[in-house]
Each structure stands twice: as structure tokens, then as C-alpha cells.
Amino acid sequence: MSSRAKITWVAVVDGVSASFFDRSAQGKLTKVGSLLEADPVITNHEARRSVGSFSFGSSRHAGEHHADEYIQQCEQFAHQIIAYLDKQARQKNFDRLVLAASPRILGILRKLIEKHKQLASLIINEISKDFSNLTIDKVQKYVDKYLP
Numbered sequence: 001m002s003s004r005a006k007i008t009w010v011a012v013v014d015g016v017s018a019s020f021f022d023r024s025a026q027g028k029l030t031k032v033g034s035l036l037e038a039d040p041v042i043t044n045h046e047a048r049r050s051v052g053s054f055s056f057g058s059s060r061h062a063g064e065h066h067a068d069e070y071i072q073q074c075e076q077f078a079h080q081i082i083a084y085l086d087k088q089a090r091q092k093n094f095d096r097l098v099l100a101a102s103p104r105i106l107g108i109l110r111k112l113i114e115k116h117k118q119l120a121s122l123i124i125n126e127i128s129k130d131f132s133n134l135t136i137d138k139v140q141k142y143v144d145k146y147l148p
Helices: 044-051 062-090 103-113 117-121 136-146
Strands: 008-013 017-023 029-036 096-101 123-127
Touching: 008 062, 008 103, 008 136, 017 062, 017 136, 029 062, 029 136, 062 103, 062 117, 096 103, 096 136, 103 123, 117 123, 123 136
Parallel strands: 008 096, 096 123
Antiparallel strands: 008 017, 017 029
16 A cells, blocks of 8 residues: 655735745755736735725725725635635645735635645644745745745
């Protein structure tokens, strides 16, 4: 009977893109897939600029509208990410999963993952940081800090 090594995937997610990496037994990351929001209404950069803005009184600031659109877009994209990961888990393409995303996106993913018990059981760590604009080498350094 042969025992294969546990396969660990790292999912690096933001509101418009997701990259999936296989982490070898030696700790090296290799990109194995990606998803892109098909038609982003608002980019991650635009949302970051508008999230900090607010208004006094009863009128809403345009930035608040962009932030609301961005959150709705992130929720829709998160459904696609979870469906992809669930399919990959059912096909036994990984045994363990690490999620890396900004706190807001990670919260959205957590809510959706609760409905996918098998997928939820494979999560070994969550990293509440946005690595989406980092090179694979920089992602590697951060992941090494969080995993043995």
C-alpha cells in the first residue's frame, strides 16, 4: 500500500482575481491555476481609495457607492472561487488548503465555505493579508512564515 504525500494548496485571493499554488513537500510553491472576475465593475485599487471616504448628513458619498459595488462583486466572485476549490477538493487535487486574502475577502470566503463541509475540513490555515500583487517569491516567503 503506497501512501502519497499530502498535497497542500495555497489560494491567494482578492476581489477580482484568485491564484492557486501547490506547495511541495519541500515548501516550494508552483502555480496550478487562476480565476479572474469576468467583468469587474470596480477594481481592487478603486475600492481601496473609496473605502476610507465618508459623508455627513443624509447624502451618500460616491465612494460609498463604489465600496458597496465592490463588496457585491467580491461576494459574487467568491462563489466562483468556492465552487472551483470544492470541485478540485472532490477530485482529490489537494488534501490541505491555505487561504490568503484581505480581511474583508477572507470574511466573505469563510461564510461561503461553511456550506461546503468537505472543503472546510481541508483548511489548515488562513492568512489575513492581501498577497494578490506580490510575486510568487514574496508569497513563498510569507507562506513559509505561516506553515512548517
